[in-house]
Amino acid sequence: MTSRENHDRMANAIRFLSIDAVEKANSGHPGLPMGAADIATVLFTRFLKFDPKNPHWPDRDRFVLSAGHGSMLLYSLLYLTGYEDMTIDEIKKFRQLGSRTAGHPEYGHASGIETTTGPLGQGIANGVGMAIAERLLNAHFGDDLVDHYTYVLCGDGCLMEGISQEAIALAGHLKLGKLIMFHDDNHISIDGPVSLADNTDQVARVKASGWNGVHIDGHDPEAIAAAIETARNSDRPTLISCRTTIGFGAPTKAGTNKVHGSALGAEEVAGTRRALGWDYPPFVIPDDLLDEWRAVGKQSVEKREAWERRLTASDKKSEFERRMHGQLVSGLDQAIVEYKKKLSADKPKVATRKSSEMALEVINGILPETIGGSADLTGSNNTKTSQTREVTPEDFSGRYIHYGIREHGMAAAMNGMTLHGGIIPYGGTFLCFSDYCRPAIRLSALMGIRVVFVMTHDSIGLGEDGPTHQPVEQLAALRAIPNHIVYRPADAVEAAECWQLALESPRNSSTLALTRQNVPTVRTEHSDRNLCALGAYELAPASSEAKVTIFASGSEVEIALGGRAQLEAKGIPARVVSVPSFELFERQDAGYQEATIGKAPVRVAVEAAIREGWDRFIGQHGIFIGMKSFGASGKIEDLYPHFGITADAVAKAAEDAIKG
Ligand SMILES: Cc1ncc(C[n+]2csc(CCOP(=O)(O)OP(=O)(O)O)c2C)c(N)n1
Ligand SMILES: [Mg+2]
Numbered sequence: 001m002t003s004r005e006n007h008d009r010m011a012n013a014i015r016f017l018s019i020d021a022v023e024k025a026n027s028g029h030p031g032l033p034m035g036a037a038d039i040a041t042v043l044f045t046r047f048l049k050f051d052p053k054n055p056h057w058p059d060r061d062r063f064v065l066s067a068g069h070g071s072m073l074l075y076s077l078l079y080l081t082g083y084e085d086m087t088i089d090e091i092k093k094f095r096q097l098g099s100r101t102a103g104h105p106e107y108g109h110a111s112g113i114e115t116t117t118g119p120l121g122q123g124i125a126n127g128v129g130m131a132i133a134e135r136l137l138n139a140h141f142g143d144d145l146v147d148h149y150t151y152v153l154c155g156d157g158c159l160m161e162g163i164s165q166e167a168i169a170l171a172g173h174l175k176l177g178k179l180i181m182f183h184d185d186n187h188i189s190i191d192g193p194v195s196l197a198d199n200t201d202q203v204a205r206v207k208a209s210g211w212n213g214v215h216i217d218g219h220d221p222e223a224i225a226a227a228i229e230t231a232r233n234s235d236r237p238t239l240i241s242c243r244t245t246i247g248f249g250a251p252t253k254a255g256t257n258k259v260h261g262s263a264l265g266a267e268e269v270a271g272t273r274r275a276l277g278w279d280y281p282p283f284v285i286p287d288d289l290l291d292e293w294r295a296v297g298k299q300s301v302e303k304r305e306a307w308e309r310r311l312t313a314s315d316k317k318s319e320f321e322r323r324m325h326g327q328l329v330s331g332l333d334q335a336i337v338e339y340k341k342k343l344s345a346d347k348p349k350v351a352t353r354k355s356s357e358m359a360l361e362v363i364n365g366i367l368p369e370t371i372g373g374s375a376d377l378t379g380s381n382n383t384k385t386s387q388t389r390e391v392t393p394e395d396f397s398g399r400y401i402h403y404g405i406r407e408h409g410m411a412a413a414m415n416g417m418t419l420h421g422g423i424i425p426y427g428g429t430f431l432c433f434s435d436y437c438r439p440a441i442r443l444s445a446l447m448g449i450r451v452v453f454v455m456t457h458d459s460i461g462l463g464e465d466g467p468t469h470q471p472v473e474q475l476a477a478l479r480a481i482p483n484h485i486v487y488r489p490a491d492a493v494e495a496a497e498c499w500q501l502a503l504e505s506p507r508n509s510s511t512l513a514l515t516r517q518n519v520p521t522v523r524t525e526h527s528d529r530n531l532c533a534l535g536a537y538e539l540a541p542a543s544s545e546a547k548v549t550i551f552a553s554g555s556e557v558e559i560a561l562g563g564r565a566q567l568e569a570k571g572i573p574a575r576v577v578s579v580p581s582f583e584l585f586e587r588q589d590a591g592y593q594e595a596t597i598g599k600a601p602v603r604v605a606v607e608a609a610i611r612e613g614w615d616r617f618i619g620q621h622g623i624f625i626g627m628k629s630f631g632a633s634g635k636i637e638d639l640y641p642h643f644g645i646t647a648d649a650v651a652k653a654a655e656d657a658i659k660g
Helices: 003-025 031-047 068-081 088-092 122-141 156-160 162-173 202-208 221-232 266-276 287-296 301-313 317-324 332-346 352-366 407-420 431-436 438-447 474-479 492-503 556-569 582-586 590-597 636-642 647-659
Strands: 062-065 150-155 179-185 212-217 238-243 370-374 400-402 424-430 452-456 484-487 509-514 537-540 548-552 574-578 602-607 623-626
Touching: 003 031, 003 068, 003 088, 003 266, 003 287, 031 068, 031 150, 031 179, 031 221, 062 068, 062 122, 068 088, 068 150, 068 287, 122 150, 122 156, 122 162, 122 179, 122 407, 122 438, 150 156, 156 162, 156 179, 162 202, 162 407, 179 221, 202 212, 202 238, 212 221, 221 238, 301 317, 332 352, 332 492, 352 370, 352 452, 352 492, 352 509, 370 407, 407 424, 407 431, 407 438, 424 431, 431 438, 431 452, 431 474, 431 509, 438 484, 438 509, 452 492, 474 484, 474 509, 484 492, 484 582, 492 509, 537 556, 548 556, 548 647, 556 574, 556 602, 556 623, 556 647, 582 590, 602 647, 623 647
Parallel strands: 062 150, 150 179, 179 238, 212 238, 370 400, 370 424, 424 452, 452 509, 484 509, 548 574, 548 602, 602 623
Antiparallel strands: 537 574
């Protein structure tokens, strides 16, 4: 057998596993695996550094299938190369409930799935984040421990999505030479030819952002290998645009959108078997061929063993392992307690964006794995501390990334950094522009990974910039994302507690919503306990049996306390409950929840945002003091009264309700 014939046989194993799985499920996308099988075969057999028996080996090359609809390509590779949890039965259960082989690759379902993909373009930015993480860790731990490539396979759709531009420009700027991206240039997307909507020369495009780029024949193994070889020796990221035929081998449907989103059908499958000379029944890979693929899965064993010897010999071993396991250092708890004690004594009146920075100053001094950043709002988001020197293309020993005005790319790159391991990323923008991050935030929550989104300027309290910048619906929208925790601290003490909680939660992502305007310290009595962990807690009790309970978050806790003072002065016992996190409150037991909501006949909630979600605390007949519309441009002193969000309004509404 010639080496070309051998290559074809190996690639056909991917093709037919994919064809058969999609056929059995009668659902899925055979076209991409058929078209990209040659690229994947060359990459996996000749270049990729990986060890299926040690899938979490930290210095493995990363492979991201950004075009997640082609999931069977990845599942086939994982089965063929011998990942133990990817059995042939899993391949046969493609797209069935509870299988590892979900419709799109889902992080955590099987080892070897480096990230969840499907929403097009995300994988490109995840790959950029992984490549950044590799450089950051390399700067810290050296070539001996961290020195690997990140490969991304994307489709036309990924490259059409806006996020791709953000990610490509960032990668080009940072000169991520170990990032290599394949473009499955098949000229087809769902509606038909790509030319219906796009005529971009993708190679010229990435070159404009400082990449290398090359057009090759994506079915020519030697051309693919040569391009990868060149890319690996480059000091820039590389796009290898591989001209392929979608559904390669299908007699009537190849090269058309008919192979994109549905099974080929029995007749076409039979024709493909004939055309590619594949005589085996569905799901059968002949022993000699499977052996050959399994041998590919063993190719990096020596490299891994050598790496392990280097790790064992390294004086950085325990620190490296701590970081890769995502464990925090033990001193954080105590440091936060001491810091809170000082705050409660000093009672600073600062914006919570500032108190977030103050908390970070403590945290970043203890945790070397935090990597800060902002989408060009560093001075506004207060994300930079004394420890975080900036990262530059020439020097990755810093800890701060200027992501540029690229919120979506930043959020998805942060996902990639966490997925890589060894790093806890946090990055900032204005809360209003969390909308620009939302698809990536959603994926961070779906994957259950620790990424911290720092969202400042969290209400009309930002003032003059006006309604384009004043979030009103974003808090509710973020709280609606499952497994994403929104924190809205009321003061510096709560900000420290919320940061601690976000860092101590390795299985969810978090948003910190922070004010632009100054707020007083409301937690003037020190408690070692992290009260924000309760989600909501009584901050100020009523003088006797409460007639009114006022719930509030963030900057509006001050207003709630003002309302309470007025009511108490009039002899109406009122209590205030601070609500830094809806989600954490839901995790408390029913007894605590009932006691915290209390039995006061009048319940009021104050938040300078829409009501959505607050009925949980105040009931449908409760009083909500907040926003019903977009905000307005003006001074903060004018805006709060203009929208009726004041202590007077709280007290009056409660009094009126008591009077009936
Ligand atoms: C953000 C997003 N929008 C739309 C889709 C639906 N979708 C899945 S694949 C696809 C077309 C992708 O075309 P291409 O990347 O060229 O893939 P090919 O058909 O060549 O495999 C679309 C629109 C999606 N998965 N994600
Ligand atoms: Mg395409």
